[in-house]
Amino acid sequence: MPGFSDRDRGRDRGYGGAPRFGGGGGGSRGGPPQGKFGNPGERLRKKHWNMDELPKFEKNFYQEHPDVTRRPPQEVENYLRSKEVTVKGRDCPKPMMKFHEANFPNYVMDVIAKQGWAEPTPIQAQGWPLALSGKDMVGIAQTGSGKTLAYLLPAIVHIQHQPFLEHGDGPICLVLAPTRELAQQVQQVAAEYGRASRLKSVCVYGGAPKGPQIRDLERGVEICIATPGRLIDFLEAGKTNLRRCTYLVLDEADRMLDMGFEPQIRKIVDQIRPDRQTLMWSATWPKEVRQLAEDFLKQYVQINVGALQLSANHNxxxxxxxxxxxxxxxxxxxxxxxxxxxxxxxxxxxxxxxxxxxxxxxxxxxxxxxxxxxxxxxxxxxxxxxxxxxxxxxxxxxxxxxxxxxxxxxxxxxxxxxxxxxxxxxxxxxxxxxxxxxxxxx
CATH class of the missing domain: 3.40.50.300 (P-loop containing nucleotide triphosphate hydrolases)
Structure with missing residues (x-):
């Protein structure tokens, strides 16, 4: 497909001069160290963005496949009903029922074929056209619904349409996860698909040495999967920045709030340009998660797969x-x-x-x-x-x-x-x- 080219990320050039994508990085270099009992992120200042000065970026890459266009409305309605999918929001594209309808690059389709998936899961079928359209979205689905690929594959397409990373640039895609285990699992998927597309990723989490994570960030990565606490540490220390971040994912947002990460999440999001694309994923839809969506997302579309409340697996x-x-x-x-x-x-x-x-x-x-x-x-x-x-x-x-x-x-x-x-x-x-x-x- 046009625009889905396999780019050689080894061409990334050296970088000098003032930052191209906004003000200084998260946190000051060489500043006083954070106190032992300081609040996480207290040294991060909220950015005041001048939208006229920010470089423009693309986020709408969706071209509806002819098979999707020809699909009768009744067939679409029957599919959504049978999969227990409900959609709230304006201008929501039709779901994709087959992998080829997503028009993903060939190197992505090759990995999908090797893994033997028969068809997209419901959250992927409806989530992919939304994410590829550049829309903000909330996905409510249980663990095992396939949400990781629902946001990572559009992230790959998004990244491939952005300028190459230069020295000093932070990640283009940021995935926030509540725990190191979930972050590592997302990283495994990102690495598997990233190898095919020549994209680099790093997993940033506590409980592991900082040195290797810092080295990966400084070498330049397109995708960063992070737990909020460790990312705050690196932003405050100036080890990375979010000037280039235009694709933000909040994975298991309800769990992050349950674990008390809301202040850290807000500090991190303050470092990201407001016209970014944001995707929020959650297993439940309590008022705290709804408030977070209202604060961080713009004109978002909400996808529910199954009931909004947790229930036993009927299988x-x-x-x-x-x-x-x-x-x-x-x-x-x-x-x-x-x-x-x-x-x-x-x-x-x-x-x-x-x-x-x-x-x-x-x-x-x-x-x-x-x-x-x-x-x-x-x-x-x-x-x-x-x-x-x-x-x-x-x-x-x-x-x-x-x-x-x-x-x-x-x-x-x-x-x-x-x-x-x-x-x-x-x-x-x-x-x-x-x-x-x-x-x-x-």
Missing amino acids: ILQIVDVCNDGEKDDKLLRLLEEIMSEKENKTIIFTETKRRCDELTRRMRRDGWPAMGIHGDKSQQERDWVLNGMSEIYLFFCHGNVMDSFNATAVRFPCNNLTTELRDQNNPNRYPPCCVVNRSQK
């Missing part, structure tokens, strides 16, 4: 055995013996506390079970080691909060049975006390 059979505390361990052991007697079965057990996670892991390993455990108090190296070993381990203990950080579609291993032990009276989306839940695919 999973859930069996609840209510019991007393004293009975639970024996019931759990009998259930595990039944599950693990079948070849290739894998089990995940969620626990209420990190201590309980460690206790059960030690007990099971002592009794000869192939078990591993993971929770937030383990180091990043330990957590990566556990995740990398999931394909060979058949019993996996997890404190609930850390598993929330994982994109279920990115943890790829066969799991025929999922045994969940949860005790959380404060979260209505979780199971009540004293229950053992056996969840298996129907």
Whole structure:
């Protein structure tokens, strides 16, 4: 397709003189260090943008495929209804029901073909034409809906239409994620598609050495996937800037707000030009997320896939055995013996506390079970080691909060049975006390 050329990013030139894309970077170089107990982002000043001085940029690249144009309105309506997709907003393009209708570059289509996807997911089918049109959008969909590709593939097209990076430029696409695990999973997808398009990406998150991340940023990257805290650190230290950022993604916005990242998000967005394209993704649509959308997005279109409230997956059979505390361990052991007697079965057990996670892991390993455990108090190296070993381990203990950080579609291993032990009276989306839940695919 015209304009979707495979550009050689090795042509990026040296850079000198004043910044081309607005004022100074986020934070001052050589300034006084942030106090140990300072508020994150307190040294970042809100930018006052002069739109007349900012270079213009393209963000509408959508050309409706003839197959989409010829599709009758009734067929479109039936598709949206069958996929439980609702759209709110003006001038929303028709959905794309086949991959070729997106007119992605050949190198992107080659990767899609290698991965064996049959057709776009509902959020991709409706999200791609919106994102390629340069519109701001909110996508409400559950984990596993395919939202990562829904925003990354249009990001690649967006980047390929922008001027080459020069020395001192920050990223063109910024993806903010709530946790390092989610950021790493997005980075894996970005790297896979970026190799084909010769785009560079970096994952910026806490709990890992800053040096390699800084070096990647200073070499120049088109895509930056970051957790808010670490990105704030780098912006304040002048290690990167957001002058070139014209494509902003807020992934799992509801979780970022739940984790208290709203002040950091606002500080970061203040560093980005206001005529950017912004895409917000969330599993729920509470008033806090709605307010964030009103503040950051302009004339946005909202896509809902399924219900706005969290609900159980209807493709999973859930069996609840209510019991007393004293009975639970024996019931759990009998259930595990039944599950693990079948070849290739894998089990995940969620626990209420990190201590309980460690206790059960030690007990099971002592009794000869192939078990591993993971929770937030383990180091990043330990957590990566556990995740990398999931394909060979058949019993996996997890404190609930850390598993929330994982994109279920990115943890790829066969799991025929999922045994969940949860005790959380404060979260209505979780199971009540004293229950053992056996969840298996129907």
